[in-house]
Amino acid sequence: MYRVETMEDIRDMSRGAVLLGTGGGGDPYIGELFVRAQIRKGRYPTIIGCDEIADDAFVVSIAGVGAPSVIVEHLVSENTLHRLLARAESFYGRRIDALISAEIGGANSMFPLALSSISGLPVLDADGIGRAVPQIEMTAFSIFGVRATPALVMDDSGNIVTFDAVSDRMAEDLIRVVTGAMGAMAFGAFYPMTGKQARETAIQNTLTQTLEIGRTIRQARLSGTDIFADLLAYFAGWEGRAARVLFDGKIVDVRHETRDGWHWGEAVIAALDDPEDQCTVEIRNEFLVARRNGRTLAIVPDLITIMDRETGEPLTGEMLSYGQRVKVLGLSADPALRKPESMEVLAPRLFGLDEDFVPLEGLMAAATP
Amino acid sequence: MYRVETMEDIRDMSRGAVLLGTGGGGDPYIGELFVRAQIRKGRYPTIIGCDEIADDAFVVSIAGVGAPSVIVEHLVSENTLHRLLARAESFYGRRIDALISAEIGGANSMFPLALSSISGLPVLDADGIGRAVPQIEMTAFSIFGVRATPALVMDDSGNIVTFDAVSDRMAEDLIRVVTGAMGAMAFGAFYPMTGKQARETAIQNTLTQTLEIGRTIRQARLSGTDIFADLLAYFAGWEGRAARVLFDGKIVDVRHETRDGWHWGEAVIAALDDPEDQCTVEIRNEFLVARRNGRTLAIVPDLITIMDRETGEPLTGEMLSYGQRVKVLGLSADPALRKPESMEVLAPRLFGLDEDFVPLEGLMAAATP
Numbered sequence: 001m002y003r004v005e006t007m008e009d010i011r012d013m014s015r016g017a018v019l020l021g022t023g024g025g026g027d028p029y030i031g032e033l034f035v036r037a038q039i040r041k042g043r044y045p046t047i048i049g050c051d052e053i054a055d056d057a058f059v060v061s062i063a064g065v066g067a068p069s070v071i072v073e074h075l076v077s078e079n080t081l082h083r084l085l086a087r088a089e090s091f092y093g094r095r096i097d098a099l100i101s102a103e104i105g106g107a108n109s110m111f112p113l114a115l116s117s118i119s120g121l122p123v124l125d126a127d128g129i130g131r132a133v134p135q136i137e138m139t140a141f142s143i144f145g146v147r148a149t150p151a152l153v154m155d156d157s158g159n160i161v162t163f164d165a166v167s168d169r170m171a172e173d174l175i176r177v178v179t180g181a182m183g184a185m186a187f188g189a190f191y192p193m194t195g196k197q198a199r200e201t202a203i204q205n206t207l208t209q210t211l212e213i214g215r216t217i218r219q220a221r222l223s224g225t226d227i228f229a230d231l232l233a234y235f236a237g238w239e240g241r242a243a244r245v246l247f248d249g250k251i252v253d254v255r256h257e258t259r260d261g262w263h264w265g266e267a268v269i270a271a272l273d274d275p276e277d278q279c280t281v282e283i284r285n286e287f288l289v290a291r292r293n294g295r296t297l298a299i300v301p302d303l304i305t306i307m308d309r310e311t312g313e314p315l316t317g318e319m320l321s322y323g324q325r326v327k328v329l330g331l332s333a334d335p336a337l338r339k340p341e342s343m344e345v346l347a348p349r350l351f352g353l354d355e356d357f358v359p360l361e362g363l364m365a366a367a368t369p
Numbered sequence: 370m371y372r373v374e375t376m377e378d379i380r381d382m383s384r385g386a387v388l389l390g391t392g393g394g395g396d397p398y399i400g401e402l403f404v405r406a407q408i409r410k411g412r413y414p415t416i417i418g419c420d421e422i423a424d425d426a427f428v429v430s431i432a433g434v435g436a437p438s439v440i441v442e443h444l445v446s447e448n449t450l451h452r453l454l455a456r457a458e459s460f461y462g463r464r465i466d467a468l469i470s471a472e473i474g475g476a477n478s479m480f481p482l483a484l485s486s487i488s489g490l491p492v493l494d495a496d497g498i499g500r501a502v503p504q505i506e507m508t509a510f511s512i513f514g515v516r517a518t519p520a521l522v523m524d525d526s527g528n529i530v531t532f533d534a535v536s537d538r539m540a541e542d543l544i545r546v547v548t549g550a551m552g553a554m555a556f557g558a559f560y561p562m563t564g565k566q567a568r569e570t571a572i573q574n575t576l577t578q579t580l581e582i583g584r585t586i587r588q589a590r591l592s593g594t595d596i597f598a599d600l601l602a603y604f605a606g607w608e609g610r611a612a613r614v615l616f617d618g619k620i621v622d623v624r625h626e627t628r629d630g631w632h633w634g635e636a637v638i639a640a641l642d643d644p645e646d647q648c649t650v651e652i653r654n655e656f657l658v659a660r661r662n663g664r665t666l667a668i669v670p671d672l673i674t675i676m677d678r679e680t681g682e683p684l685t686g687e688m689l690s691y692g693q694r695v696k697v698l699g700l701s702a703d704p705a706l707r708k709p710e711s712m713e714v715l716a717p718r719l720f721g722l723d724e725d726f727v728p729l730e731g732l733m734a735a736a737t738p
Contacts, residue, residue, distance in 0.1 A: 157535050159532075159533070159539055160534075161531065161543055161547075162530065163530050164528070164529040166526050166528050170550075173550045174530055174547055176550075177550045178546060181542045181543050
């Protein structure tokens with residue numbers, strides 16, 4: 001158990017959450033601002049490990065849902081979060097013992113911390129996916145047997161919609177259209193589960209990982225060491241995960257579009273010394289695939305992150321703009337996401353890509369014969 | 370209090386409901402079939418007057434929601450209706466004492482009768498609008514202070530969504546998108562109210578009116594009298610309401626489109642003896658306006674119905690087809706729908722028409738100087 005007590009820590013966590021968000025999940029900045037304001041008032045988010053929660057505790061995901069491009073412009077009100085907690089407890093008919101992030105990548109790393117700071121409820125050091133994903137049924141919770149519904153969604157105006165869907169795929173469809181009607185941004189409570197279920201299905205330690213990632217980048221900046229070398233050294237400590245700088249260059253083309261509640265786009269990055277040598281990153285909320293001159297370097301569910309090459313700041317899809325000098329980082333997904341049952345909802349073809357999943361390690365080996 | 374015990378009665382009610390549906394509201398045929406099957410088993414819908422319900426009784430509208438063109442192809446299962454009742458009572462936290470039709474025009478005249486036949490719950494001889502309207506906030510319930518939500522919607526698969534909206538306008542948006550995601554057809558419970566509220570806001574005696582309208586048409590057919598003369602004589606008994614045959618001719622053009630969950634269209638009817646003399650009826654689920662050679666004959670919220678000129682059978686918008694010989698009937702709306710507060714949600718401009726409401730009586734007077 002620990003508390004987030006400093007501005008530095010919450011800034012680091014937010015930075016780390018953008019990295020794990022692989023371009024999507026919404027910028028956590030708005031949530032970070034909220035938590036910083038609470039910390040200033042002496043209200044600190046509390047984080048507990050999955051080994052610290054009782055088997056029969058009641059755990060719920062508190063999440064923002066909507067289009068990332070809208071989430072970044074939408075302030076969070078204390079009132080909305082308080083009301084969400086009260087309505088969720090009334091809806092579920094019991095007190096919530098702990099919160100959990102639905103996805104650590106992006107804004108939904110922050111909203112449980114925000115609610116923790118004003119309610120005192122602890123947040124589990126874990127999340128539903130270890131990255132960001134565009135759909136509700138794509139979390140490890142869903143994959144390993146926790147249902148997204150009964151769920152509740154509300155907007156700032158006070159409209160409340162509850163869902164009890166026969167499948168998480170259907171829940172996704174229903175929640176998406178409702179969020180659209182609410183103006184592409186809403187808050188909700190999802191994945192009601194026991195402490196035991198959380199321990200058994202969640203991707204663990206991910207909140208602490210956001211802190212450590214953000215801190216590694218910040219400290220490398222301060223000490224003047226190579227940010228990416230330090231980051232790769234840090235990831236080397238993650239068991240069963242590979243990390244690699246996939247490309248280094250300058251953004252020469254970027255396309256953005258918000259359509260059907262999604263952020264679609266594509267970024268083209270050219271090597272600094274050879275404009276013909278290009279890396280293309282396809283975006284649907286998240287960075288789905290990075291290809292160098294047509295050859296795949298990394299593909300979903302492995303993580304692809306685009307970072308400022310000087311400051312090491314991870315960038316969301318909406319932040320990308322022409323002329324930025326960036327490095328593309330590849331990080332293999334949590335082993336749980338590569339299991340056959342995970343592939344049934346996370347395979348590249350389910351994101352509309354016309355190729356099968358090959359692990360980052362395999363693609364790395366192929367690239368260096 | 371009376372029960373619907375014969376096939377003739379339910380057939381008459383269904384026919385009358387199509388007339389009051391002004392082309393929309395969905396064909397009640399599917400619901401009628403359901404009730405006929407129940408009557409055959411000796412299970413009869415029970416109808417009670419608004420003066421027979423206790424002030425503090427709990428009354429709820431049971432309704433199908435969706436695109437009329439889908440409703441007509443969607444069978445109703447006993448299981449779905451039973452489940453809807455059980456889930457609605459659990460959601461509202463109390464037993465339902467009586468059902469009420471949200472709109473008497475079309476399919477939603479039948480669904481409360483269907484549920485009455487299998488549950489024994491009585492249906493109030495009343496409804497929310499005295500015709501059909503395309504949106505939830507357009508009922509007299511909404512206009513005179515009964516809220517559409519808390520409401521519950523479910524589909525045959527068992528997906529359940531509940532709504533608590535800040536306004537009935539917002540409820541309409543939320544429920545429409547959810548219905549769309551459910552396949553453009555769902556069932557729900559809406560407008561929870563007390564017996565007193567039902568008595569004070571509902572349009573009364575409308576179930577009995579459907580029976581009487583249908584019976585008048587059937588009996589005129591049997592006796593060989595003029596169906597339309599008999600019908601106008603019947604409507605002459607409705608206090609404060611005018612009725613008139615607006616046009617007589619043959620459909621020479623009809624356009625149908627199902628888009629955004631609506632049925633859009635237009636029918637052009639030419640006089641039998643003069644093809645240049647034409648009546649155009651604009652459709653958005655309901656018949657919104659009838660114009661003869663550009664001059665308005667009747668306009669929403671007054672009722673416009675298109676009927677087979679030989680059999681007097683009222684037709685829904687989807688039934689219209691080239692070559693049909695029809696008469697267009699105009700019927701002034703219930704006086705409650707012409708009040709200033711009603712005009713705020715039922716004025717023609719709110720349906721996208723570029724003219725103000727003029728009562729049928731005024732248009733009739735203008736036409737016969």
